[in-house]
Structures are given as C-alpha cells and as structure tokens.
Amino acid sequence: MIENEIMLSLDRKDREILYQLDLDARQPNSAIAKKVRLSKEVVGYRISRMERDGVIQGYYALVDITKLGFLNGRVFIKLKGASPQDERAMVGEFARDPRTWWVNSISGSFADMGIAYWVKDIADFHAVKEGLLNKYRGKIESYRESVYSGFHVWRRNYLSSRAEEPKYDVIPGSSEPVEFDRGDVRLLSALSGNARMPLAGLAKAAQLSVNTAKYRLKRLQKEKVLLGFRPKIGMEKAGVYWYKVEFQLEDNLKKKAMLAYFGAHRNILYAYESIGGGTELEMEMEVESHEQFRETIDAFRQKFAPAIRTYSYYMWSAEHKIVYFPSEGFFGSGWGKGKKVNKEWIG
Numbered sequence: 001m002i003e004n005e006i007m008l009s010l011d012r013k014d015r016e017i018l019y020q021l022d023l024d025a026r027q028p029n030s031a032i033a034k035k036v037r038l039s040k041e042v043v044g045y046r047i048s049r050m051e052r053d054g055v056i057q058g059y060y061a062l063v064d065i066t067k068l069g070f071l072n073g074r075v076f077i078k079l080k081g082a083s084p085q086d087e088r089a090m091v092g093e094f095a096r097d098p099r100t101w102w103v104n105s106i107s108g109s110f111a112d113m114g115i116a117y118w119v120k121d122i123a124d125f126h127a128v129k130e131g132l133l134n135k136y137r138g139k140i141e142s143y144r145e146s147v148y149s150g151f152h153v154w155r156r157n158y159l160s161s162r163a164e165e166p167k168y169d170v171i172p173g174s175s176e177p178v179e180f181d182r183g184d185v186r187l188l189s190a191l192s193g194n195a196r197m198p199l200a201g202l203a204k205a206a207q208l209s210v211n212t213a214k215y216r217l218k219r220l221q222k223e224k225v226l227l228g229f230r231p232k233i234g235m236e237k238a239g240v241y242w243y244k245v246e247f248q249l250e251d252n253l254k255k256k257a258m259l260a261y262f263g264a265h266r267n268i269l270y271a272y273e274s275i276g277g278g279t280e281l282e283m284e285m286e287v288e289s290h291e292q293f294r295e296t297i298d299a300f301r302q303k304f305a306p307a308i309r310t311y312s313y314y315m316w317s318a319e320h321k322i323v324y325f326p327s328e329g330f331f332g333s334g335w336g337k338g339k340k341v342n343k344e345w346i347g
Contacts, residue, residue, distance in 0.1 A: 019159035025229040061191040063324035073125035080141035108314025146277030149173035195229035254307035
C-alpha cells in the first residue's frame with residue numbers, strides 16, 4: 001500500500017472519533033465531542049472531512065439476521081480466464097444482487113472474491129449456488145461454500161489510544177425468529193443504508209411517526225435484532241491492511257480459548273465458525289503493516305501451536321458491499337403483521 005496524504009492526515013483525534021463511531025455511529029456529535037475532548041463543531045468538521053476523503057464510506061446497522069429467519073450462506077470463487085474487466089463486472093453484478101449482503105475482493109491465490117447471501121435454509125442456499133454456477137460456469141475455476149454457525153464481532157479498539165474493554169456481539173447460526181412487520185422492514189432497511197440517519201429521516205423512510213419509529217428502534221435493540229451501528233471504513237484510505245486467517249484445528253476443545261484470545265486483541269475484529277469450507281475457525285484483523293500481521297499471527301501460533309493443524313491467510317483488497325439487511329422489495333407479499341419471518345416471506 002502506498003502512503004498518501006489522507007493516511008498521513010489521520011491524527012490521534014481522528015482515530016478517537018472513528019473509534020467512537022465504531023462503538024455507536026448513531027451517537028450525536030455532542031456526545032462524541034465530550035469523549036474526545038473537542039468541540040461539537042470540530043468533531044462535525046473532522047467527520048465531514050473523513051467522509052469527503054473516503055476514510056468513512058458510509059454507516060450501516062449490525063443486524064442479527066438469524067432472528068429474522070435467515071441463514072448466512074457464503075461462497076468463495078476462484079476465476080478462470082477472466083480479465084480484470086470481467087472480474088469488475090462480476091463484482092458489480094454480485095453487489096447489485098438483492099440477495100447478497102456482503103461482497104469482497106481477495107488478494108491471494110486460492111480465491112478472487114467472497115460473497116455472502118441471505119437464504120431461508122440449506123435448500124435455498126443450494127438453489128442460489130446452482131444459479132450462480134449456471135450463470136458463470138465458464139468463468140469459475142473453483143468455488144467453496146459454507147454456512148456460518150457463529151459470527152463473532154468486536155469493535156476497533158486499535159483506534160483508541162486508551163486500553164478499552166472489548167465490545168462484543170455474536171450472530172449465531174440460527175435463532176428463534178422474532179415477529180415483525182413491514183414497518184420494521186422499512187426501518188431496518190433505512191438503517192442498513194445509513195445508520196447515522198436522524199430519527200426524523202428514519203421515520204419518514206419507514207413511513208412511521210417519529211414516536212413510533214423511536215419505539216420500534218428501541219424494541220429491535222432490546223430483542224437483539226439490532227446489535228449496533230458502525231462506519232464503513234475505507235481501509236486503503238485509513239492506511240490499514242485487512243487480513244483473514246483460516247485454521248484447521250488439531251484440538252477443537254481449544255476453540256473457546258482461541259475466541260477469548262481474539263476478543264482480547266486490539267486488532268482482531270471478526271471470528272467465524274462455519275459448516276463446510278474445510279475450516280474449523282477463521283479470524284480477521286486490521287493492521288498497519290505486514291510485519292504487524294506476522295507478529296500477531298506468530299504470537300497466536302506460539303500460544304496455541306499444539307491445537308493448530310494448519311492455517312492459511314490472505315488479504316481482503318476491497319469491500320464492495322456490506323449491508324446486513326435487504327431492501328423492502330426483497331420480501332414478498334405472503335406475510336404481514338404478526339407473522340413470523342420463517343413463513344413464506346421471500347418473493
């Protein structure tokens with residue numbers, strides 16, 4: 001990564017502001033200002049500058065979609081005979097697909113991109129995968145699919161100059177679905193597109209009164225459907241490398257201790273348990289250099305060497321889509337108020 005003026009302009013106060021937004025992107029500038037010891041006006045200016053420079057590329061809601069009856073289906077794709085233009089075109093198609101919630105490009109030899117889908121069940125995931133393969137058969141060398149059985153999320157403690165307690169959320173492989181209606185769908189869709197949208201704007205987008213939108217927002221948080229609100233950070237602009245490490249384990253009983261280790265590390269943000277795909281545990285970190293990545297992974301290997309059979313790693317080179325909840329149009333008309341989402345809800 002080549003350093004540029006944007007990277008060099010991110011000082012300690014910018015990083016502290018980013019950390020506060022990562023904890024809760026909906027908190028007002030006045031609340032952030034008190035925590036970082038700046039004026040509200042200066043915080044607003046710095047946020048606007050980081051948005052303009054691409055350090056902050058939007059804000060999204062962290063949603064436990066398993067409480068809404070979905071499973072997470074993921075596919076890694078290795079391309080065959082595809083030019084960079086072909087790859088960009090495919091990435092664009094995946095990003096526009098209403099069934100995808102996450103699309104990333106990979107810098108590594110085993111795959112070129114990763115795509116995650118909302119699916120009703122395994123049969124639905126199979127149909128989605130078959131459709132993908134039928135459409136792109138001539139461009140795909142190999143693929144690897146899996147379903148998340150546990151998705152662990154920590155906040156970016158490395159942005160803070162203080163020793164912060166880890167803030168942690170987990171999205172399980174499945175949950176007991178909660179009941180919701182189209183007002184909730186519109187509210188969640190609006191938050192997923194802009195989690196920092198003021199309450200009045202959310203109410204308008206959800207076609208609700210301000211008081212009703214406020215009530216529903218609190219209810220969805222209480223029910224743990226809404227887990228948090230985060231900024232989408234442009235890694236290349238912030239001077240950060242985003243690595244993923246996949247482990248095959250010799251001792252699965254050490255998994256709990258490994259997850260605890262991940263949670264205590266300032267630079268480790270995600271860990272995944274999955275069914276299929278050939279791995280028992282995955283984790284992701286954001287670091288400032290390859291040397292820092294090596295130091296981090298070597299320290300982990302030193303501690304857990306007997307429990308690790310083998311591991312591999314690669315780097316995410318671009319995040320094209322991160323939206324934890326689909327638009328209202330994704331849902332069909334076969335359900336309504338009071339009907340659980342695990343009925344016939346996809347059109």
